[in-house]
Amino acid sequence: MTMENMKKGLLLVISGPSGSGKGTLIKRLLELDDSFIYSVSATTRAPRIGERNGVNYYFIDREDFEARIADDMMLEHAEYCGNYYGTPKKEVNENLAAGHNVILEIEVAGSMQIKQKCPEAVLIMITPPDFKTLEARLRGRGDNVTEDVIRRRLETAKVELSKLGEYDYIVINGENMIDDAVHRIMDIVIAEKSRVSRANEFTKKFFAE
Numbered sequence: 001m002t003m004e005n006m007k008k009g010l011l012l013v014i015s016g017p018s019g020s021g022k023g024t025l026i027k028r029l030l031e032l033d034d035s036f037i038y039s040v041s042a043t044t045r046a047p048r049i050g051e052r053n054g055v056n057y058y059f060i061d062r063e064d065f066e067a068r069i070a071d072d073m074m075l076e077h078a079e080y081c082g083n084y085y086g087t088p089k090k091e092v093n094e095n096l097a098a099g100h101n102v103i104l105e106i107e108v109a110g111s112m113q114i115k116q117k118c119p120e121a122v123l124i125m126i127t128p129p130d131f132k133t134l135e136a137r138l139r140g141r142g143d144n145v146t147e148d149v150i151r152r153r154l155e156t157a158k159v160e161l162s163k164l165g166e167y168d169y170i171v172i173n174g175e176n177m178i179d180d181a182v183h184r185i186m187d188i189v190i191a192e193k194s195r196v197s198r199a200n201e202f203t204k205k206f207f208a209e
């Protein structure tokens with residue numbers, strides 16, 4: 001590990017099924033502490049109302065996405081509900097080198113790729129307290145989706161949560177417990193930053209003349 005590596009920020013992978021509240025949680029983290037940086041992903045899905053290119057996602061077409069994969073510009077990528085999603089490698093590396101804690105809000109297949117490629121990454125799964133709450137949240141969103149879409153989201157949630165054992169931490173996002181969930185993530189970051197394995201140069205530096 002070089003001195004540069006010691007200054008490196010944490011690579012935080014945050015996953016959670018639709019309805020886990022991970023988006024709100026991440027927004028709070030970003031507001032609370034400016035050491036966090038959100039990694040803006042690329043996707044081939046169409047922007048939703050209110051989403052902005054370069055802020056929520058880089059909205060690109062399939063041809064462009066496949067060219068970026070071929071050029072090894074993606075740290076990870078996956079297909080989800082018929083669209084590509086991927087993490088731009090260069091931005092993540094630059095932000096980590098600058099000492100930022102970089103948040104990847106990605107689904108489980110991409111997280112497993114990060115786990116392989118970047119073993120120092122910290123994987124956190126956000127979940128609702130139980131399946132009933134998840135279902136109630138998905139039905140109560142009022143985003144006018146069909147029963148079929150809700151069923152599919154619930155099925156996807158089951159698949160995603162079946163990968164929980166591959167993650168390092170679980171954070172349960174209970175009803176009206178968002179502050180608790182945010183603080184748990186902050187605590188995880190503090191503990192991970194204090195790992196001896198991230199401070200290999202410490203002793204050398206400590207005894208340096």
Ligand code: 5GP
Nearest residue numbers: 041042077078080085086087105106107110
């Ligand atoms: P949405 O279309 O609702 O914004 O996102 C759908 C799913 O794709 C979410 O689970 C989200 O976390 C995931 N996702 C967003 N960006 C990326 C990415 O860069 N890579 C991967 N693997 N998943 C992503």
